[in-house]
Amino acid sequence: MPESMTDTTADLRAHLLQVIEHFEHVLPGQAAIREFVHHNTLHGFQQLPFPQALATAHRVTGAYGYLPEDQFRRYYHEGRITQEELESILNDDPELDSGNVLFTAESEPVQRRNILLAALIHPLKAVTGCQLNWQIEERDALRAFQPDISETSRSRLLAAAARHGLTTEAEAVDDLWTACLHALGLDHYILHPEELMDMSPEQAEKMLSRVLTDEEQRGTSAMVMDRLIDREADASMETMFGRLGHDLTLSGLLKALTGVDLMEAMQPQLVRYIGSFLDQGQAAWNAPDRDCGFYAVWRTSAAQDMAWVFEGLPDWKDSIEALPDAPLDAVVIELKWLGLAEEKWALYLERLALDLPGWSGMFLWRHLRPGYEGLEQVKVDMLDYLAVRLVLERLVAQRLCRERWNIEASIDVIRWYFRHHQAEFLVRDTVYNSHLPEYLVTLAQGLLNCSSLCNTDEEQWRHLAHMIWTWRQSPASDRPAGYNVYRSAWPLFRLAQHLGVCGADIRDLEGSTIEHIFACIDALDPERAGFIWLQAYELHYRDQLFNALVNNQERGRWKTRELRPEGQVVFCMDDREEGIRRHLEEHNPNIETLGAAGFFGVSINWRGLDDNKVTPLCPVVVTPSHEIRETPQAGQQTLAGQHRRRRRLRQHLSDLLHQETRRNLLRSALLILLAAPGALAVLTAKLLAPLQLGQLSDRLRIAFERAVPTRVDINASEDRPATPQQPRAGFTDAEQADRVLGFLRTIGLQKGFAPLVLLMGHGSSSQNNPHLAAYDCGACSGRHGGPNARVFAAMANRPEVRALLRARGCNIPAGTWFLGAEHNTCNEDIRWYDLDQLPAASRQYFEKLSNDLAVATSGSAHERARRLASAPRNPSPQHALRHMLGRAKDFSQARPELGHATNAAAIIGRRSVSQGAFFDRRVFLISYDPSQDPQGEVLEAILLAAGPVGAGINLEYYFSTANNDHYGCGSKVTHNVTGLFGVMEGAGSDLRTGLPKQMIEVHEAMRLQVIVEADIDILTRIYQRQPPLQELIGNGWLLLSAKDPDSESIHVFTPGKGFEPWRGNISELPTVARSADWYNGHTLPLTPALIKTVATHA
C-alpha cells in the first residue's frame, strides 16, 4: 500500500464514516420486522419541505411519492376532488400565476388556470409515432372529438368553428389539427420507419438539406455525416460518464452499454452471504468467524468458493488473495482502481448502497445498533458491506469487459475504448437507452450478439450508426429539439379541444403565446402535478371534517363535566378506537371516553410472567428507567412452578416440531412420521373451522399450563436513582404520583371522576402474519399496551398515591376505582386485569360497564365488517363479532384486520369537540382540556409526543399507498421471512420494507390533519419554541389547524403565513340515530354525519 495512504487513513475513515452516516437519510430505516414501529418512510428527508423532500427522494432513489395521476383523476371523476378545490390550490401557488390571461378566443379570455386545469384533469401526454397513427387510423382522431372532451367544450368549439364556416364536427376537428400543425410550423404525414430502409433520392435530399446547416453544406469535406456522428457520440459519452458517481455506478454504466445487469450475478451471492451474516437465529449454521466482520467472512468464503471456476473468472482466487485485510483499505483501493475522482466517492457509495436498498438499509440499521438481539459476536460495520460490494462489482465487471471488448473494467479504460469506437458507442447508447424501430433493433442485435464467427469491424458499426442517425433525423422519430408533431402538436390539439378553442383561434396565436402555453403545460411536471392533486384531495376531506366540527359545536358532551359520568374509559388515541368509543357512547351516553397515547404516561421495561427478557413498553424515542415484573400472587408459588414447567414443556415440544423438523435428517424423519397424522388433522380443522379449533386449543393450552393469578410489582424495592442505563425495579411513591398526576392532567381529567375509570390499552393478535407488530400499539413500540394500563391502574389505586395526589390538589374520590384492560383490535376481545382486587362497592359499576363494552365491541366489529370484502355483508352485530373472532384465528387470512388504513386526521381537544359525530374510524382522538391549561404546557407535551407518533403512522401508510412498489413491500402472498428480520419476495430478492398491499389497499393517501382545540396565540408560541414541531408542521409533514375552544371558528396554519381563518362552506349534515344507520350498506369511505345522542343521565 502506498505510504501516503496510511497517513491519511484516519481522515479517510472519518470521511467514510460521515458518508455512511448520511446513508441514514436515503436508505429505508425500517427496524427488524419483529420490532416494526411505524415511522415516516422519508424520515431522512424530514428537514425539507414535503414537496421538495418527495422530489429529492424521487431523484435519489427513483421512487415517485404521490399517487399516480390516473388515481387522482379517478377521484376527480368520483367527486372526491372537485374543480373548485383544484382551482383554489392553483390560486394559492403564486409561481403558477394562474390568473394570467394568455390569449383571447372568441372574445373569451383563456387564463393560465384554464390550461393548467385541462392539463391536470386530462392527460395531455406526448404520443409516439405509432400511437398517433393508431389514433388517426383506429379512432379517427382527425375527424372526431377525443372521447374525453366534455359536452360544453364540444359545443363551444363547434359554435366557434361554425362562425368560421365549418359546420360539421369532422371539418372542425380536421381544421383544428391543421391549425395546430400550422401554428407550430410543422407538417405531418404518416411515415413508416422502415420506409427509411430504402430512401428515394428526393427524400434523402430533403432530409439532408434540413440536417446540414449552411456552413456544413458549403464545407467540402467528404464525410460531414461522420463528423456529425462523432460529435453526437462524444457529447452523449460525456453525459454518460459524467453521471458516474452521481446517479450511476459501474454496473449502471455497463448496463447502459451492454444491457447486461451485473446485479443478476451479484445479487444471489450478496443475499446469501448477508442473510447468513445478519441471521438472528433462523439457520443452524452461521459462519464461525462473524466477529471478524462481514468483509473478512466473505473473503474467507470467497477464497474457498469454487463458483468462479465454472463462471469464467479464472483469476478470481488471485484477486481475492490480493485484497487488503482492512475493509477501509479495500474500499479505497477499489475506488482508486475504478478511477473515480475522490470528490465523487461519497455519492458513488451512496448510489452503490441504493442498488439493494432493503438489504443495505438492514445492514445499516444493525450497524447503528451494535449487539442487537444479544448478537454481540456479530460485528456489523457498513464499511464491510461497501468493501464486499465494490470488490464483487469489480470482479464481475471485469469478466464482462473482457468478454465484450477485451479491456479492463475501469472508467478510464472504458472511456478510452469508446473514444476510439464512437460509432459502436452511439449504437449501444441508442439501443439500450432509447426506443428504436424494429428494423434497427434487429440489425443492432445482430451486431451486439455477434459471436466470434462474424466480423464486427468498425465499418459495420459505423454503417448502423448512420442508419440510426438517419432515422433520428426523419419525421418518423421523436426528435428532441424544437416543436414536434408527437410532443407538441398532439398535446396542443387535445388542449384546444378541451378548451373549446377552434382552429381559427389557434392560427391567430403568436409564437410567444404558444411558447407560454407550452411553458404552462410543462410547469406541471409529475412532482408539481402530484402535489397539486394531493392538496386538493386533502382540502376536500378537510372541509368535510371542519364542516362536521362546526355543525357539532355545542352538541358534544363532557365539555365541562358538570354531571358525573357513569364511567370513564381512557382508550389509546389510535384511530381504530374511534369506532368502539362512538358505539360505547351511543349505547350508553352517560359514559365518557377519553384518548391518550396508549402507554398512559408510564414508560416501563416490562417482563411478563412467561417472558425471558424485558420489553420496553413506551414510544420508541424513550428509553425506560423502570422495570416492572409480573409475578405470581402470594401463595401461588407452587402453581406458578407447575405453570412454568408445563409451559416450558409445551414450548420445547413446539420447538421440536417447528425447528427440529427442518434442521435434522434422521431425527426429522422420525419426528415427521410421528407428527404428521396430527398435523393433517389440525390442518383440516384449521381450514374448515378456524374459530372452533382456535378456541379449543386456547382452552386446552390454559388447562394444561394452568392459569396463574398474578400481580404487577410496581413498588420500588430499593432507593437509588433510576436511569435508562441502570433501570430500577418499580417506582417510588413519589414517582407513581408524578406519573398518575401527569397523565390525568394531560387528558384533562382532574375533576368529575366517575366511580370506575377504565384504562384500555390495545394490541392485536393474528396468525401467520410476519407484519404482526405493525398492528400493535404504536405508542408502545409496536407491542401490546395492556401492561401499561394495568400498571397505571395499580398505581392510581394505591392509598399512598391518592394521598400524595390530594396534597397536590387532585382529589380523587375514595369511591373511584381504576381498572386496567386491553382491547384486541383484531378480534375485539377485552382482557381485564386485576379484577380480583376490585372492591365490592365498585363491582356493580364494573358489571354495567363490561356489559356496555360488550355491546360496543360487537358494534365496532359490525362497523369494521363493512370495509372488509371477505366479511359477511349486512351481518348482525353478533355475527360480525364472531366473524372477527374467527378472522383472528384464521391462518389463511392475509388481512386479519385493516390496521390504521384510512387514518386522516387527529383531533386534540375535549371529547365534546368530536362526540356525537361519525368520523369513520379515520381520526386519532387525543384528549386535552384547554380550559385547564392556560399556558399551553400540557399541549406542548402532547404535541411533542403525539405529533411524531401520528405523523409516523400516517406517513408510513401514505408512502406505502402512494408507491407500494418502492415504499411498500408488495403483496404478502409471495413473502418469505428471512433471518427473522425481514421479508423477501421469493428466495433471493431485495429485502422489502414498508407495508404490504394487504394493509393499505383501502387507505386514502393523505397527510394528517391535526386539529387542536386551543387558542391560536398559545399554539403559535408553542410552534415558535419547538424546532421538532417546526420541522413537522412547518415543512408540511403534518397539517395544523386550530379550533377555538369557545366558538366555532377554525383557523388553518400555513407555513410562512401563520394562522388564517377557515372560510369554507358550511352545510347541514345528515343526522342519524345510530352510526349503523349511516354506514349500513356502504363499503366505501363515508363523509361525516351527526348522531343524535339522547342523554339519559339521572
Next chain:
Amino acid sequence: MPKLAWLIPALPMLAAAWIGAVYVIAGNRGEALEKSTSRIATAAAALSLLLILVIDLLALVQGAPGQIDFGSWLSSGGYDIRLSFTLDTLSLSMATLVALLSLLTLRFSVNYMHREDGFQRFFMVLSLFMGAMLLLVMAGNAMLTFIGWELAGVSSYLLIAYTFDRPTATANATRALVTNRIGDASFIIAIVLSLFWLGSAEWPDILACGSDLETLKVGLMLSCFLLAALVKSAQVPFAPWIARALEGPTPSSAIFYGALMVHAGVYLIIRLAPLFELVPELMLLLAVFGAITALYGFLAGLVQTDTKSSLIFSTTGQVGLMFLECGLGWFSFAAWHLALHAAWRAYQFLNAPGLMHLMGRSNRPVPRWLQHRRWLYTASLQRFWLDNIANWLLIKPVRYLARDTQAFDQQVVNRLVGLPGSASVVSSLAQWEQVKVGESGRVVGDSGDVGRGSGVAGRLMEGIATLLQWFEEHLVLKGGDEGIFNLIQRLGRNLEKVELLLSQPRYLFLLILITLIVIL
C-alpha cells in the same frame, strides 16, 4: 362405482377449464369473480375427494379394484394405448392424499389470495395441478401417467412465474421447466422402449416384463424411469431447480414443492418396485443418489436463513431419504414416509409466514466440529455449486452454440439463399452523401450485373457471365497481386475462424455426440 373413477381427475380439470373459459370470455374482473371461481374449484376438489373416499371404502370392503379399462385411446399397428386406471392400494392412498391436500390448499387460498390480480389464474392452475397429480397417481399406463406428469410440470411453471413482472420469477420458472425436460425426455424414452419391447405401456404389463425381457433391457427401461424420477423429485445433481421454485405464492410453494409434486418421482419408483428388485445395480444407484441428496439437503438446509428455502432443503433431504429407503428395498416404508412427509410439509409450508412467531427460541446451532468446517460451510452456502456446474456444462455451451448458429445463418445461409443481409440501397444519409459526393459510383443504377436474363437458361448464362466478369475484374483487372492476395487473405481468416471454433470444447462435445448418434 370404480367405473366412475375417471371423474376423479376429470373434475378438477373441468373446473380449471371452466375458470379459464370464464377468464377468457369475461376477462379478469378481479373480486367480482372471486367467489364463483373459488367455489367451482373447491367444489370440484371436494367431489373428487368424495369419490375417492367412496372407492376407498369399497376397496376396504371388497379389495382394491385393480386395473380398470375405459377403452382404447390410440391404436396403431401392433400398439394399443388404453385409457385405463390402476386402482391398487398404492394409487388409491396416494390419490386420497393428493385430493385432500389439494382441497385444503385451495381452501387456504380462498382467503390468502383474496384481491390478488392473479386470483382466477391461480385457482385455474391449482385445479389443473390437482387433476394432473390425480391422473399421475391413478393412471393405468405409463402414457397417461406421463400426461399427468407433464401437466403438473406445466402448472408448476405457471405458478413459479405467478408474478411474471419480476424477471427473477420468470427466469427461475424457465430454469425449473427446462431442468424438468431432461426427466421428461427420459420418461418418453422409457415409454417408447416399453411399447417397442412389450407392445404395451400398461403398468401391469410393464411390471410383469421381468419374465419376458432380458435383464439388460429391463435395466435400460428402468434407468430411463429412474432418471425421470430423479429430476422430478429434485435429486442431486438436478436438485437446484426446486430451490429456485419458491417465487410463487406461499400456498403453491406448499403444495408443489413441499407436499405433492416433489414426491412424484418417489411414487414412480415405488410403482416400479417389483422391477427394481430384479436389477440390484439400479437399487444401488437409487440408494447412492438418495444418500447424496439427503446429505446435500441436510447440509445446505443448515445454512438457509429464509424460511421457505430452509423448508425446501429439508424437504429435499427427506425425499433423498425416501430414495435411499427404496434403494434398500424398503418400498412400503418409503410409501409411508412419503405420505406422512407430504402431510407434514403441507402444514409447515402453509405456516411458513408465521413460523418466526411460532419459534420459541433460535435454531439449535450445529455442533462445534461442524461449525468450524469453514470449507463445508461455504460449499453449503453455495449449494455445492450445482447451479454453477450446470451453467458451465450445459447452459453456456448451448447459448454459444445458438449464437454461432445464428451467425452462421446470417453470414452463410442468408447469403446462399439470397435473403437481404445488408441493404445495398440508400438507407442512411451518409450513403446519400457518398452518392452525391461521388465517391462510390456504384450505388445507384449499377448493380454490377453484366446483363439480365430470364428463364433457367437465361439465369444460368447470366450467372456465368457475371462470374466471368467478376473473375476478370478481381483477378485480372485489379492486377494479380492485389485481387488474389485479398482473396487468399480472406480465405485464410475464415479458416482460422473455423479452427478456433473447433478448438472450443462445445464443438468437440458436439462432434463426439454426432459420432455417437451415427454409430448407434
